[in-house]
Amino acid sequence: MNPSMGLQLLLLAGGAIGVAAVARRKGWPAPLLLVAAGLLVSPLVPSVPLQPELVLYVFLPPLLYSAALDSSYLSLREVKRAVALLSIGLVLFTTAVVGMVVHLMLPALPLALAFALGAIIAPPDAVAAVAVGRRLGLPRRTLTILVGESLFNDATALTAYRVAIGAAVGGTVDLWHSVGQFLYSAAVGVAIGLALAFVLAWLFRHTRDSLVENTLMLLIPFAAYLAAESVHASGVIAVVIVGLYLGNRMHLQGFGTRLVSDAVWKVTDFFLETIVFALIGLQLSTVVQGISGYSPWAVAGYAAVVLAVTLVSRFVWVFAVTYLIKLVRKGHAQPTVQQTVILGWAGMRGVVSLAAAFAIDPRVAERDRAMLLFLTFTTVIGTLLIQGTTFPALIRRLGVSSEREQYEDRLAEAAAQQAALEAGLAELDRLVREAGEPDEIQKQVIDQLREKSWRRSLTAWERLGGGSGQGGAETPSALYRRLRRDMLQAERQVFVRLRDERRLDDEVLRDVMSELDFEEAILER
Structure with a gap:
């Protein structure tokens, strides 16, 4: 790394932390302010291209692991049906709907790439939604569903994305092979996660050194992710399984380990999330340069359609599935209409979608890659700014509260x-x-x-x-x-x-x- 790049990264980190500090002091949602700040300064600073490997192998594992540690396995088990319907069913539904609409709108774009775009923008990132929901007192069940969805939906989306890109490059796709690939990825990811969790739990029981244990905790998400990805399994699932297992057994560790762990992961989350959301906004210049050959009005229309389809498809799925569950499970506790609306509107996209767009196989035509990247970027920014800014007001207006809880x-x-x-x-x-x-x-x-x-x-x-x-x-x-x-x-x-x-x-x-x-x-x- 040359000194100028090091200085650029230092300025990025310092500026992002400064913006996040202002947001925390004012009580504003930091992710939205960071994205807005990145958009504003992007034309004024040198290009900061987002490296897919940096996001998928450096940022994603610790963020997933921290969220899993902080989650409740028992609470997730109670909402497993809702989490599965969102993290698997909704992702595949969004992939199909967006893919078909994009193919009809852009017939020159290969169908496989249209579905790849659907897979890229299908998984929401619940960081901003959960942060706002906790501050405003959303019911615990709703928050648990959102967290569970965000923990597992990346695995479904990345698998569908790889299948679609493989079809775009290879020219054919085998449905049964794709299903088998998905099942293999999930099953082996779970197996690797459980195997590592058992070994680490035994190791922690015999260590009793808070410094050593927390240092190992920092390495765990990277080890789980790399171990799974090296055998073409889901690194996301492996990391989540390890985090849920160890988080459920934190009481077996010493008090020093728990006290230090809490501080370590708070700092890690704050730093990584701050950098990630700032990087999203800073991609404006890079993305706009890639579509310079298109008509501005045409690409704006394409972006608006994709964003609208993404938002509507989530609402359609959430309400349809909720209605079907009510028919099948009469007499059981069911989510209210207000809670269903909240789930439908909590669909903000994040940096994983952008990383997947930047990682599109270089064998794909440059013009097609630029269009996919632009549509991904506008969808991510659109959901963050539209849903993110209105989410608090929606919660207050609907009166969804956890005061009784x-x-x-x-x-x-x-x-x-x-x-x-x-x-x-x-x-x-x-x-x-x-x-x-x-x-x-x-x-x-x-x-x-x-x-x-x-x-x-x-x-x-x-x-x-x-x-x-x-x-x-x-x-x-x-x-x-x-x-x-x-x-x-x-x-x-x-x-x-x-x-x-x-x-x-x-x-x-x-x-x-x-x-x-x-x-x-x-x-x-």
């Missing part, structure tokens, strides 16, 4: 805290009985342990009332946290002053600061 969560947490408290105190009493009559100092320690347990349980019950006391007064737990935070700040100032006076070494300062920071983190929880 939040209350039930707080009630369940309070009850669980009470049960855990009773178990902990019973264990404490047993230990005290076995140790015999405690002395005065031991009694003070035991009283502190009891008080700390009761305080944690009290905090959980207070949350049921929204965290306020009677008449909006400050609750005892809130008062304790506020006063203790002020005390911690005063203690920090003393330690820093003693360091500056050279009465305390920097290494000692870091140790005591770490202890105070950990206590404040517990207070924030």
